[in-house]
Amino acid sequence: MPLNRWAEEHSKELIAVAALTGTLAGGACHLAGAPDAGDWLWRITLVATLVPLTWSVVRALSHGDLGVDLIALLAMAGALIGGELLAGSVVAVMLAGGNALEAYADGRARRELTALLRRAPQVAHRRDGDDWEEVDVASVAPGDVLLVRAGELIPVDGVLLSERASIDASSITGESLPIAGERGVKVRSGTANAGDAFELRASRGAADSSYAALVRLVERAQSEKPPFTRLADRYAVIFLPITLALAGLAWALSGEAIRALAVLVVATPCPLILAAPIALVSGLSRAASAGIVLKGGTALERLGSARTVLLDKTGTLTRGRPAVERIVAFDGRDGDDLLALAASVDQLSAHVLAEGIVHDAERRGLSLTTPRDAREQPGDGIVARVDGHRVGVGGKRWLLRQGFAAANGSAMGAPLDAAGGRALVHVGVDQRLAGVLVMADRPRPDAANLVAQLHAAGVRQVAMVTGDVAEVADQVAEQVGLDRVYAEQTPQQKLAVVRAAREHPELRPVVMVGDGVNDAPALALADVGIALAGESRTVSSEAADAVITVDRVDRVAEAVRIGRRTMRIARQSVLVGIGLSVAAMVVAAFGYLPPVAGALLQEVIDVGVILNALRALRP
Template sequence: MNALWARLTRYPIITITVVIGIIGVALALTGEELAARWTISIFALVIAGIESIAMVRSLLRGSFGIDVLAVTAIIATVLVGEYWASLIIVLMFSGGEALEDYAAGRAKHELTALLDRSPQFAHRQQGNETVEVPVGELEVMDTVVVKPGELVPVDGTLLSEVATLDESSLTGESLPVERVRGDILISGSVNGALALAMTVTAKAEDSQYQRIVALVAEAAESKAPFVRLADRYAVPFTIVAYIMAAAGWIFSGDPARFAEVLVVATPCPLIIATPVAFIAGMSRAARHGIIIKNGGTLEKLARVKTVAFDKTGTLTQGQPELSAIHAVDGVTQDELLRLAAIAEQYSAHTLAQSLVSSAHFRGLKIVPCNDVVETTAHGLTATIDGKVVVVGKFGFILDAAPNAERVQLEAGELAIYVSIDGVYAGAIILRDEVRLDAAETLTWLRHLGVRRTLMLTGDAKATAEHVAAGLGVTDVRAECLPIDKVRAVEAVTERPVMMVGDGVNDAPVLAVADVGVAMGARGSTAASESADVVIMKDDLARVARAVQVGQDTIRIALQSIWLGIVLSLGLMVAAVFGLIPAVVGAAFQEIIDLLTILNALRALGNGRSPEVHRSISPPTRQSQIVP
């Protein structure tokens, strides 16, 4: 009973319309036809008046909607005595909101699934006991027990020997993943059949899951340019409808013909089907681990002509491995690596993480250091054991140590230079593999209509050109500072331009691009917040999939609009010649609404997990080792 009452009160106009209809039928059956006519007509005119006020407000805001046709149709049917038709139009117009809510709810299912599953409590280990506490109370280094089937509440490190987790709602990957002791656990993952223990590494508000929830909430509440897309067709359609209605009246001499034409000229598809298609497209993307923050981005994705990529961590694996160490002036290789790792331990850069990992692998002790000053895209300075250590690019080191010398690099190698107390101490050589799916992704983007690709990187020119040559990227901008990347994107003439990156230094250029895409699986919070699209799985191919989802969504939205327009025009032609009574025309219009909304829901896709783009099969190639 409560559920029924909630539905009735949620859509009061629909409820009142049905009640008025029942009263009208009762009056007509008891011979009170005049009373039925006046009851329904007055109600219809009141609704028309209310909608007219809303319509005027929309016009004052610069938004032209086709609700003017519905208002005119209601008034016209009342004036010519077709009051039953006017009641159906009111029901159709007010029912549009309920129909849109239903369709949008279905379309949003994937998009809002994460919000509905947000963990509220966690099992914290306190001595020999496990205590249930709110997730927000967890602190770094707490030990948490996750029971079978529960969500991992916050980011952490696995303490148990092994665990099986379902990360599909985060990454779109349908298969469970195996984790072993020491592996990172992503909040929001679903634990398997065995309970696990973990150490908290981030508080709830800083965890991956909460970041995703925030992004999804923003996407779910976005007010995209749905109306603008429909308005492009609303004005000409309205004009044509009035001309045909006037023509029917003039040629027949019957004012009822004017009303009959307008009854079938109120296509809710222009109002409802377009936003449903957009929401469905965003939900489809979310199912594939792609968070699109607003519907406006879908429109831009569909028209992308240029794609710019960062290199490290985007086109490459982003996990450079130690290749060689060149130490000079009596400094041992281990000491050179140790000092560089100590200095870089506070940096979020991918190369810094590689240095620290390499030092740990060699069993070198990483201790705290002082006076760390990082110069973005160049390097950093730190005081270690009373010594001033400078780590970074050759030009950065040359300023601190004039005796610095470049090392000879093989194709695809990258050097990190080090100086100690103003004296050149050597260089550490790293290598990074190109992503296995990078070439195919670029090919897929070209098939989707992308005309130009760029690489924007802070790495050396020779290194960047080596990567670009292997992937077919012809426009390379190397040794870029963040501001250089911003200027390069702003200078692109073939727009819209999409920028793909994953690091802190990519945040500015992601913000200025028409579409900023953050590889959020490893990317920084700054990059994800600046981007319009966040890829939650470390899978470059999903960049191309995002473009495809945008194109499919716009295509289906336009199909829905044209389906409604063409069917309505057909009915209008029939009404002009008096072939469709007003009441029958109103019923036909409801059928058109349903058809177009069902078509719009096709933007949800087929529900399958994302796959590699099978229609493109570039030649198999050996993995390239490049920085």
């Protein structure tokens, strides 16, 4: 990183170090018998702090914002003019230190779209006569014929030209199971090819395709979110007029400007400057220890008053990967034996359902064998030899074409269908269909108590917002106990749900929780966006205010609890600190507390406030 860029990013920390160094150096000069040099060091410290502070306050006032910095500016300017240089330098250290803490707390609050743009397809394979040429995706025009290889992202919106295709749309639509497409079906950019290579005819250019529209949605959502007023500034609106009234009254009644200065020095809002940032930094640290990385204190403040939590389904409330829900074995075959044979073959398959089959077999403690002579048709199935048996795993029609005949007892099995978010994987053994594995996306075990935990933490409404079909969404919602369900929602419609909740006075602030690309716009617009990234970091992490780094959705309730407790401690520290400062201001107004003594008393108040704020570190 270039030095000038590093200095710009850490300017507040550098100012704090400079203010502390100048104040200590000035004090050392006084102790060494060089008071003039010490005074000049304090003057330099004050001026060096006042210049950027004045510019910041003027800029804030031009926008109609009154904050804690204005009181500090008046105190430091008064100390410089009145010759109370030590008191002014101490105020400068407190102000610069508080700003540095706040910069540290918000240092990770960068809303970048880099991951979203990085995930976007960069090249496409376009037909050129009888050959395929690799071209920049931006050069693709409507009507071009493209080849999408296995595992690649679809570069532009188009129409399928091949007979069949298997599409993984989980990151865009939220559907956890692969979608089987046939010739003529429309496919969306940003989805992935989960099967064999296929051809499509582009219907739009890259700039007009679905994925580019999603990027623009995230950008607009981020700019739509209004600026946030920090806790300290909200209290400063009340504290500022009280301070100015007391200082003016003390000067008017006594005729001594030094009393007004003493009031301003004691009133320097160090409890506001220090208490809230320290409590927030402590809360951020506490959250990180629980696997919740918050991108700044603003997110923690909003979590502390959250009233609505919106949850995505796939990968958030559910595991996001299909698992074996039921085994239907034909002709009296043992179900575990059937699963072991299927999982043995699927060890060599890259299909999304194969991973779930292998995982479930291992979870049940079944012994798997390394298959031989494997032959896979991506998207359709795989055939191999396992322990002397010819075993096929895949779709029923494909297995029949591979020579596996329907079993005599197959009609005696339980009624089977692929509705309700389920997929059927047929298994053939030794030339006969031996059974069916019913696959479904299961709710997370820790999701069962999530709603109750959120309600107990003070959240009024917990709802699901998903792109999956209503039947599947309703089943999951019933198992988890959600208050409301929004199913079959596009990214634009998810935005509308978040926007409507934020406009309702009793439902905001709004927390949105998701893990996929389709959640990114809603995460960006919500008051707090939380991304689940336990196993893989997705684009949602870039659009969110917080990332849960462990694979547990119940950490959402923990984040709300930490936010509530942190803000309670921060408010307590601020109010107690302000109360003590007001008492000291009254004493200073009557002339019993000179500026330097007032600055030192303020330090004692600060220590008490800091110790209380640090309680947010504890569970």
